[in-house]
Amino acid sequence: MTQSTLQKQTCKDLAGMARKQGVTGWHSMRKEQLIRALLGAAKAKSNRNVARAASLRVAGPQRGKTELSPAEQSLRLKSQQRMSQVRSKLDAVKNLSMSSVVGDDTTAGVVRDRLVVMVRDPYWLHAYWELSLQSIQRAQAALRQHWHAARPVLRLFQVSDDDAARLVRTLDIHGGVSNWYIDVQDPPEQFQLDIGYLTANDHFHRLARSNTVSTPQPGITDALDENWVDVAQNADRIFAMSGGYSPQGTSRELQELLEERLRRPMGSPMRTRFGNGASDPRDRDDELLLAVDAELVVCGATQKGTHVTLNGEPVQLRPDGTFAVRLNMPDRRQVIPIVASTSDGVEQRTIILAVDRNTKALERVARS
Numbered sequence: 228m229t230q231s232t233l234q235k236q237t238c239k240d241l242a243g244m245a246r247k248q249g250v251t252g253w254h255s256m257r258k259e260q261l262i263r264a265l266l267g268a269a270k271a272k273s274n275r276n277v278a279r280a281a282s283l284r285v286a287g288p289q290r291g292k293t294e295l296s297p298a299e300q301s302l303r304l305k306s307q308q309r310m311s312q313v314r315s316k317l318d319a320v321k322n323l324s325m326s327s328v329v330g331d332d333t334t335a336g337v338v339r340d341r342l343v344v345m346v347r348d349p350y351w352l353h354a355y356w357e358l359s360l361q362s363i364q365r366a367q368a369a370l371r372q373h374w375h376a377a378r379p380v381l382r383l384f385q386v387s388d389d390d391a392a393r394l395v396r397t398l399d400i401h402g403g404v405s406n407w408y409i410d411v412q413d414p415p416e417q418f419q420l421d422i423g424y425l426t427a428n429d430h431f432h433r434l435a436r437s438n439t440v441s442t443p444q445p446g447i448t449d450a451l452d453e454n455w456v457d458v459a460q461n462a463d464r465i466f467a468m469s470g471g472y473s474p475q476g477t478s479r480e481l482q483e484l485l486e487e488r489l490r491r492p493m494g495s496p497m498r499t500r501f502g503n504g505a506s507d508p509r510d511r512d513d514e515l516l517l518a519v520d521a522e523l524v525v526c527g528a529t530q531k532g533t534h535v536t537l538n539g540e541p542v543q544l545r546p547d548g549t550f551a552v553r554l555n556m557p558d559r560r561q562v563i564p565i566v567a568s569t570s571d572g573v574e575q576r577t578i579i580l581a582v583d584r585n586t587k588a589l590e591r592v593a594r595s
Contacts, residue, residue: 342435349414386417414442445526
């Protein structure tokens with residue numbers, strides 16, 4: 228093939244490519260111009276293909292969301308169930324109503340919102356509450372967007388003689404229970420409690436406020452067991468320590484709570500224990516008998532982790548470092564050493580407690 232024949236064939240090929248690529252005006256173009264036009268058309272087509280592929284990659288996963296495989300569907304269902312369980316647990320933790328304690332059959336009118344605090348000993352208070360589900364729902368509506376971050380709490384206030392209240396502690400609590408034990412310090416003191424929800428921005432929504440109680444001097448009583456059976460056995464002592472027999476009297480909520488739980492009236496020991504029909508001692512013919520004994524309760528406090536002995540015997544500390552030990556008190560003088568040692572044994576402190584008991588029985592007197 229001659230050179231002129233090759234050039235003619237090349238021009239025909241270029242013309243065919245120009246028609247195929249849609250290049251306009253190729254009839255009047257020289258060969259170099261036609262080549263540049265074809266290269267530009269090929270580049271533009273390549274760019275369009277790249278853009279189309281990118282759009283397909285972006286749109287592809289979106290189309291796939293509606294076409295999950297069985298394994299993916301099972302995984303999504305398990306994830307939704309797990310999230311539902313987590314939400315249910317969080318709701319149960321925040322629900323302080325009686326419905327979370329006794330079931331969902333609690334209705335309005337049966338549960339009356341109240342918070343009652345009782346004195347168990349100089350260093351422990353026992354709080355008991357009853358809250359309706361409607362109160363919790365009202366709190367949720369009042370806190371609105373802050374409800375999700377709010378947490379249920381008890382707020383402990385120290386009350387002065389002029390009724391001024393100072394916030395001492397905030398205790399986190401949870402649903403599913405209706406009572407809480409609170410350790411307190413520096414007896415004797417007066418305390419009061421609030422129960423409610425505290426938001427992340429320190430806003431407090433109160434549900435109920437308790438009665439005011441006074442802790443006794445250390446040594447007046449020892450620690451009691453933490454259940455209602457023990458409350459029944461020691462109700463009059465708890466009632467007295469919580470202000471039941473004081474001139475100011477106790478709160479109506481505390482008296483009603485004890486009377487409901489124990490199913491007997493609370494008040495004067497002569498009236499509640501012996502009743503109005505108690506016989507007159509002057510009507511008895513037999514001799515009046517009286518026997519007296521005494522016990523000693525040693526109370527104290529030290530740092531957590533300290534080893535304490537009393538008369539050489541180890542003493543069990545409470546979580547806050549306080550302790551109370553009951554001892555026999557014979558009719559003589561006693562010298563009782565109390566020794567505290569650090570956990571490493573490097574430091575030691577000793578306190579000697581001397582106690583005298585002198586009991587005298589006077590002659591019987593008969594009054595007409």
